[in-house]
Amino acid sequence: MLPKFAWLASWAASALRLGLGVRASAVGPRPAQPIVVYEFEACPFCRKVREAATALDLTLQIRPCPRGGRRFRPEVLAAGGTAQFPFMIDANTGTAMYESSDIVEYLYARYGDRAAPLHARTHLTIPLGSAASALRLGHGTSSRPSHPPAQLLELWGYESSPTTRLVREVLCELELEHLQVAVGAGSPRRADLVARSGRDEIPWLWDPGPQRGLHGVNAIIDHLEQRYGSRSQ
Ligand SMILES: N[C@@H](CCC(=O)N[C@@H](CS)C(=O)NCC(=O)O)C(=O)O
Structure with missing residues (x-):
């Protein structure tokens, strides 16, 4: 069970983002395959990319690279030569890219209906993003032992x-690769969410291994820790 402080701090972190990463507001052409992003939850540069994905209503295939992580960090070094995050690979166009502002600009140009907004193209947003991460006291920064999901x-x-x-932090720390399906306010995918999960409620986790869909932060986190965390077999 998460302490009350965790919920409050996460609400405050969202408030610091001044409404970014809430709404699907710039939806353009759709990629055939999800865009792969190597990143970690507490990184403010990575947050910029995730905020753009919500605005563009994109599904990201996240390969978490928390500090100390050994599962996906070597792939970034091999593909790009530097351990710097975020790092994006778009198999739809054969593009691989570092630099959060370049990635955001690229995503808007390819998958948006307009150019990237000014705040996304600058680093002005980074101090507030860092403060948001600080409120979460390091959660979503460092890796913990885990077993990778088969699917x-x-x-x-x-x-x-x-x-x-709060769920993303745990996925990140356990280095669990996953699809982040954006269903912000106004997302055309809200109907899919209801069809798949039976409710218009997020977060929703789908685990194809045991074929389980879970609602509720505590239930989802318990499932992840028990099935994939250090207490799992
Ligand atoms: N200018 C880069 C800065 C990216 C950056 O500094 N990322 C940090 C994490 S917030 C990083 O990769 N640190 C190295 C590490 O975590 O090993 C961008 O905008 O993407």
């Missing part, structure tokens, strides 16, 4: 959802 997990939510953040 890709799906997390439905949106970037600035305080409850979805």
Whole structure:
């Protein structure tokens, strides 16, 4: 069971993002395959990319790279030569890219209906993003031992959802690759969420291994810790 402080801090972190990462507001052409992003939850540069994904209503295939992580960090070094995050690979266009502002600009140009907003193209947003991470006291920064899932997990939510953040932190720390399916306010995928999960409620985790869909932050986190965390077999 998460302490009350965790919920409050996550709400405050969302407030610091001033409404970014809430709404699907710039939806353009759709990629055939999800865009792969190597990143970690507490990184403010990575947050910029996730906020853009919510605005663009994109599904990201997240390969978490927390500090000390050994599962996906070597792939970034091999593909790009530097351990710097975020790092994006878009198999739809054969593009691989570092630098959060470049990635955001690229995503808007390819998958948006307009150019990237000014705040997304600058680093002005980074101090507030760092403060948001600081409020979470290091959660979503460092790796913990885990067992990888055999099949890709799906997390439905949106970037600035305080409850979805608490789940993302655990996925990140356990280095669990997953699809982050953006269903911000106004997302055309809300109907899919209801069809798949039976409710218009996020976060929703789909685990294809045991074929289980879970609602509720505590239930989702318990499932992840028990099935994939250090207490699992
Ligand atoms: N200018 C880069 C900065 C990225 C950056 O500094 N990322 C940090 C994490 S917040 C990083 O990769 N640190 C190295 C590490 O975590 O090993 C961008 O905008 O993407």
